[in-house]
Amino acid sequence: DGGITQSPKYLFRKEGQNVTLSCEQNLNHDAMYWYRQDPGQGLRLIYYSQIVNDFQKGDIAEGYSVSREKKESFPLTVTSAQKNPTAFYLCASSIALEFNNSPLHFGNGTRLTVT
Amino acid sequence: AQSVTQLGSHVSVSEGALVLLRCNYSSSVPPYLFWYVQYPNQGLQLLLKYTTGATLVKGINGFEAEFKKSETSFHLTKPSAHMSDAAEYFCAVSRSGGYQKVTFGIGTKLQVIP
Numbered sequence: 001d002g003g004i005t006q007s008p009k010y011l012f013r014k015e016g017q018n019v020t021l022s023c024e025q026n027l028n029h030d031a032m033y034w035y036r037q038d039p040g041q042g043l044r045l046i047y048y049s050q051i052v053n054d055f056q057k058g059d060i061a062e063g064y065s066v067s068r069e070k071k072e073s074f075p076l077t078v079t080s081a082q083k084n085p086t087a088f089y090l091c092a093s094s095i096a097l098e099f100n101n102s103p104l105h106f107g108n109g110t111r112l113t114v115t
Numbered sequence: 116a117q118s119v120t121q122l123g124s125h126v127s128v129s130e131g132a133l134v135l136l137r138c139n140y141s142s143s144v145p146p147y148l149f150w151y152v153q154y155p156n157q158g159l160q161l162l163l164k165y166t167t168g169a170t171l172v173k174g175i176n177g178f179e180a181e182f183k184k185s186e187t188s189f190h191l192t193k194p195s196a197h198m199s200d201a202a203e204y205f206c207a208v209s210r211s212g213g214y215q216k217v218t219f220g221i222g223t224k225l226q227v228i229p
Contacts, residue, residue, distance in 0.1 A: 101147045111156070
């Protein structure tokens with residue numbers, strides 16, 4: 001079955017360490033996204049990518065970085081510069097960026113806890 | 116700019132009762148509207164979407180939503196709640212014409228009381 005795989009499901013890190021969250025899709029979608037979810041705040045867009053080797057900042061990109069070296073993969077690095085990194089992170093994909101009527105397909109998320 | 120307002124961060128209904136989750140949007144051009152559902156510690160999955168055409172949209176699990184342009188609303192309903200409907204529901208909007216990121220509401224947690 002096609003879908004999006006995020007790993008790991010739970011991640012614990014010490015403050016000051018960078019950490020990378022994995023996201024892989026086999027839906028053959030061009031567009032991929034990273035969202036952050038905090039209680040009572042809905043989903044906020046961190047980064048998105050239209051195509052391989054291209055990505056754009058979303059609303060809350062500070063303290064995060066991404067890469068898109070392969071169509072299937074869009075890893076997110078949470079750097080030590082991110083002031084409040086503890087959150088639930090969701091990766092998503094869609095057919096293409098310009099098809100605004102296409103729904104997003106989501107992975108099952110990674111819950112990051114930084115202490 | 117576009118925005119979504121979900122009225123009521125928590126809604127409780129009895130099993131078998133009507134479910135009504137409210138969503139109002141603002142958009143300067145015709146919107147595309149979506150409802151997603153999220154079960155605990157999982158990602159979001161699409162319930163239904165409105166793009167163009169029929170204003171009453173049927174989705175999965177017996178849910179439906181009606182697009183009302185005059186009221187800028189896209190409320191989600193289900194005639195009879197089931198225990199398995201307990202989850203968080205998100206309304207989302209995007210716009211036609213070029214890429215516009217999807218804007219999500221803050222979500223409504225639905226509790227179903229036996």
